[in-house]
Amino acid sequence: MDIKVVYSDDTQGVLKTFQLDKLISMGKIKKFYRSGGWVTIGVDPIRGTGGNYNGPERRKSSTIIFL
Numbered sequence: 001m002d003i004k005v006v007y008s009d010d011t012q013g014v015l016k017t018f019q020l021d022k023l024i025s026m027g028k029i030k031k032f033y034r035s036g037g038w039v040t041i042g043v044d045p046i047r048g049t050g051g052n053y054n055g056p057e058r059r060k061s062s063t064i065i066f067l
Contacts (some may be wrong), residue, residue: 004033 002014005023008030015023015032023029024041031038039046 005029006031006038 001017003017003020005013005015005020006029007013008028010030020029020032024032024046029041031040033039
């Protein structure tokens with residue numbers, strides 16, 4: 001899937017989804033577009049940036065033993 005982005009130098013482009021996280025972590029992306037509109041890095045929430053959750057862990061896979 002392609003994602004519209006605004007780079008740190010204010011130029012615009014399109015990336016594949018697998019490229020986005022790396023370029024965000026390198027500080028090369030200023031904004032990207034998702035279904036809800038433009039997301040500004042450092043201002044809007046994005047996945048993987050933490051947050052506090054005190055409920056049960058739902059992402060751990062359970063141990064299944066096949067015999």
